[in-house]
Amino acid sequence: MNLALMYFSTGSCFLLSFLLFFHPLKQNSKANRWLAFFVFLMGSSFLGISFREATGHLILFLNAIQFLMAPSLLLATLYFVNPTKTLTPKDGLHFLPFLFYVFIECFLFSSDGSLIRQKLFSIGYADFLVRDLLPVQLLLYIGLSYLALVRHQKNLRLITASVKEINLDWLRYFLLILALVLIFWLNDALIGMSFMLKVMPIVYAISAFFLAYFSIRQRTIFAFDKKKLQDISELFGTPQNDDSKRSTRLEKNEIAILSEQLDRLMTNEKIFLDNELSLPILAEKLKISIHDASYLINEVTGNNFYNYINSKRVEEAKRLLLSDKSEELNMLGIAFASGFNSKTTFNTAFKKWTGLSPTQYQKQNNQR
Incomplete structure (x- = not known):
């Protein structure tokens, strides 16, 4: 294992967690603090891999807090998609695996070594250890986080006609990168393909870079006052x-x-x-x-708000495309003049309501 790359991945995660926790633009503060906690735990996990065979209180601590990774990721996602999210007793259930592990490790486990390396059962020639519960748990929570993002994209169409900048696509990419990391993690735990083991530190280092890239580029999702946020939350529910x-x-x-x-x-x-x-x-x-x-x-x-407003904008665009103004404005100008804030959204909406691209529509109607 390339320890230098593992240390680089660890340091990158710790730095990213610091930047997210003290986000310079103060955007999505609560969500980013939970995300910062997750990234910090991810860095701790990389550090734990580097000292896998070591013993001591620090290693026991690193092993235990890994059970907090999955719930912190889900809670970060829920804070991103719900403008008035608050912690409830139900949220505390997500932390039961961590508490259960700590209780057994501290009070019931008396064997040499750590509970994390104890065998649960065998899968073929591979032993499934307690530590192998971690990627399974994280995979489940990635799925739950993804479903929350799908609901978020539907909910956004109730309140805005421009979802491109606030649809949390960057968080979906974040989850996809985590899924890639999990493939290498599971290989390390159960399969042991030599090629994947060799490139694993490189994949972890690259993943840390892209996680930073996507998370730092985020924008404020719900830029409204508290009263409006409460109303929006009620609407979503x-x-x-x-x-x-x-x-x-x-x-x-x-x-x-x-x-x-x-x-x-x-x-x-x-x-x-x-x-x-x-x-x-x-x-x-x-x-x-x-x-x-x-x-x-x-x-x-x-219709919902998104479809209603964009249908009006498409009608305006159709009028402009067939008017004298089409000679003064290019397609981007037509898009902005119709109320769209990007050419991509304009093209997508126009084709949805007319079945044609703006250029095709203009040519087809000018030939008549």
């Missing part, structure tokens, strides 16, 4: 597709009045051209709650 569980928030006469106001905002003021438009902003203009605004859009249009 309400079933959107099950009519039997969705309460009627507005009376028919209220919906009629508000739908007229909504139509005026879109038709006369064209507020959808503001690429910073969000559901909280729209709710303020309608003088109703965020939850009521979401309910109104769903009742009137049958």
Whole structure:
């Protein structure tokens, strides 16, 4: 094993954990502190690998805290996707494996060596040790974190029409890198392929670099005040597709009045051209709650906020593409003039609603 690379990976993780904990831009503070804790534990795990055969209180400590890696990753993810997340007694259940391990190690285990290296059972020619529970636990929690991110992407479409910068794709890449690390970890624990063992320190070092790259580039996800964050959290917790569980928030006469106001905002003021438009902003203009605004859009249009606003922007783009302004503006200019904040989002939305790219649509209609 290349100890120099393992020490490099350890130091990189410790440095990254420091930067995340004291994030210079103060973004997503609670989530980043949990993520910092996870990355610190990951560095401790690399350090433990380097001193695998050593003994002493430090090694026992490093072995024990590895059982905190998986829950800290999940809690970081939950804080990223929930604007008002707070710790609950239910969250404490995730720390039971750590407490159970410490209790056995300190009070019940009396053999020479460490509990972490004790055999549980055999798989073919390989022995499954207590330490091999760690990658299995982490794999399970990576899956739970990924599912939380999938729900997050759906929830974002309830409050914004521009999800590219805040959809936490960087965290999905983070999880994929961790899954790659787990493959090498499991090989080290159970299979022992010599080639993978040789390149394992290199993979760990590269992984540490990309984990730092993706985590430092993050942006603030929910840039709203506390009241709006509470309303958004309530909205996310309400079933959107099950009519039997969705309460009627507005009376028919209220919906009629508000739908007229909504139509005026879109038709006369064209507020959808503001690429910073969000559901909280729209709710303020309608003088109703965020939850009521979401309910109104769903009742009137049958769509969520994301689809509703972007469909309006596509209609505006279609008009501009066939107007004299198309000679003055390139495709990026058309995108911005229609309310989109990136060409990628523009192209994706345009093709979704028309079945054509903007260029194809323009050529097809100019030939008529």
